[in-house]
Amino acid sequence: MPAITSPGRRHLSRAEFRNAESWRPKTASPGVGDATLNGRERAVASYLTDHIVPTLIGREAHRIEDTWHICIRRLIGSAGPVTMSAIAAVDMAAVGHQGQDRGPAALSIARWRSRDGCMAYCHANGETIDDTTPWRASTRRKATRPFPAIGRTRPARPMASPRHKPYEPADADLPSENLWSTRSIYARCPDLFAAGRAAAGRRRPSAARRPSSPDADRGRPVSARTLEPHRLFWLKTRCQRRTRPASA
Amino acid sequence: MPAENQAGFRLIRQHTTTPARGRRGLQLDLGLQAAHRRAVDRLHPRHGGDAGGITHLRRIASLADLYHVRTGCHGATDLSPVTMAAALHFDLSVPNFGVQELMHHTARPDAVFPHAYRFRAA
Numbered sequence: 001m002p003a004i005t006s007p008g009r010r011h012l013s014r015a016e017f018r019n020a021e022s023w024r025p026k027t028a029s030p031g032v033g034d035a036t037l038n039g040r041e042r043a044v045a046s047y048l049t050d051h052i053v054p055t056l057i058g059r060e061a062h063r064i065e066d067t068w069h070i071c072i073r074r075l076i077g078s079a080g081p082v083t084m085s086a087i088a089a090v091d092m093a094a095v096g097h098q099g100q101d102r103g104p105a106a107l108s109i110a111r112w113r114s115r116d117g118c119m120a121y122c123h124a125n126g127e128t129i130d131d132t133t134p135w136r137a138s139t140r141r142k143a144t145r146p147f148p149a150i151g152r153t154r155p156a157r158p159m160a161s162p163r164h165k166p167y168e169p170a171d172a173d174l175p176s177e178n179l180w181s182t183r184s185i186y187a188r189c190p191d192l193f194a195a196g197r198a199a200a201g202r203r204r205p206s207a208a209r210r211p212s213s214p215d216a217d218r219g220r221p222v223s224a225r226t227l228e229p230h231r232l233f234w235l236k237t238r239c240q241r242r243t244r245p246a247s248a
Numbered sequence: 249m250p251a252e253n254q255a256g257f258r259l260i261r262q263h264t265t266t267p268a269r270g271r272r273g274l275q276l277d278l279g280l281q282a283a284h285r286r287a288v289d290r291l292h293p294r295h296g297g298d299a300g301g302i303t304h305l306r307r308i309a310s311l312a313d314l315y316h317v318r319t320g321c322h323g324a325t326d327l328s329p330v331t332m333a334a335a336l337h338f339d340l341s342v343p344n345f346g347v348q349e350l351m352h353h354t355a356r357p358d359a360v361f362p363h364a365y366r367f368r369a370a
Contacts, residue, residue: 005360032361033301034330068303084300091301092334109302112341120323120350120367224264233347234267234320235260236292 002035002045002089031061031097033089037081044085052086062101064094064108121233124196129188133195186226193230292320292349302338309342318346325351329361336365 035044055074059067071087072079099107126132224235291312293299299308309319319342321335332353339345350367 032330034328034334034361036327036331038326065303068300072300072304081298084298084304087300088304088331089301091303092330095302095334095337107337109306109337109341114343115340115345118336118339118345118348120348122350122352224260224266228265232266235264 002048004041004045031093031095031100033092033094033096035085035089037085040082043082044089047082047086048089052090056090061094061097064091064098067091067094129192129195132192133199190226193227193232197230291317292322298322302334305338306342309338309344313342313344316344318344320347321349323349323351325353325357328357329353329363333363333365 035041035048037044051074052071055070056067059070061067068087068091071090075083095107095109099110104110124132227235291308293305293308299305305319305321312319319339321339323332323335335348339348
């Protein structure tokens with residue numbers, strides 16, 4: 001059954017709810033999945049309780065893909081973040097249950113193993129160029145930050161946070177609104193990435209940005225081209241689904 | 249940019265040689281449309297919300313691999329260490345893994361959801 005817990009979230013006044021789906025259909029070894037939906041967990045918990053759990057009762061837990069198909073095909077035109085979060089939690093719980101029941105080596109996903117480790121990237125954050133680029137020092141101190149990215153400057157907003165504040169987009173109970181100046185951000189982008197390249201050396205920072213106006217959309221390709229000399233790993237563009245998929 | 253605006257990704261690709269990444273919200277249908285049109289180089293799915301878990305993401309990755317598109321899973325702190333563990337298992341298993349996003353959890357979520365994965369400097 002779903003369980004909602006709030007272990008907190010750094011630098012936030014907002015309580016975070018996590019939704020762990022435990023599933024133990026036959027054996028004593030549970031599977032745990034995560035149905036977190038960024039503050040909308042009660043909706044997911046309701047969907048799990050009312051629609052998913054009755055579907056699982058009596059089913060063989062190790063038939064993971066079969067269970068996934070059952071959950072997906074019973075959506076009946078209601079595929080969306082809530083339902084997909086619930087199904088994802090069930091799928092994670094099924095995989096975890098199989099791993100605990102039969103041992104990690106028996107997991108199909110373990111048998112498909114393609115590599116021994118994987119590269120991860122973190123976010124650099126700041127209100128000014130000087131505030132954003134010193135992450136290199138913190139990277140050296142903390143061995144757990146291997147691959148910072150550069151992004152999200154807010155040139156029109158006064159600095160209100162201490163330096164080197166970890167990147168956290170959910171910075172308030174409600175979504176924050178910021179002033180945006182496309183001209184200002186594009187004017188400083190080359191300098192920001194030049195400083196980032198100088199600090200990163202051979203590492204490859206990426207660009208993550210949040211334009212909020214049509215001007216930003218129109219101007220982005222020009223900005224992307226100006227950043228090419230800095231050899232970015234990728235260009236990360238904010239992209240949001242605004243309509244339901246036609247197949248749902 | 250709306251995820252449905254696949255022309256937007258093409259516009260970006262036409263104007264830069266920097267690899268483009270489709271942000272999360274690209275579900276299976278739109279992600280493959282973008283891949284088919286060579287509009288993105290990385291997909292950025294999330295195990296919950298966008299995709300239905302490991303099973304779903306493996307299917308997406310297999311189809312994306314046909315178009316030489318790699319994965320870059322969401323890994324922010326809006327999801328618990330349980331999802332991060334699932335994402336890392338997925339990353340280790342798919343041949344077309346690209347990169348994994350990482351926003352470190354604080355001690356409290358790590359204590360509530362104990363895990364065995366760890367990160368070190370490259």
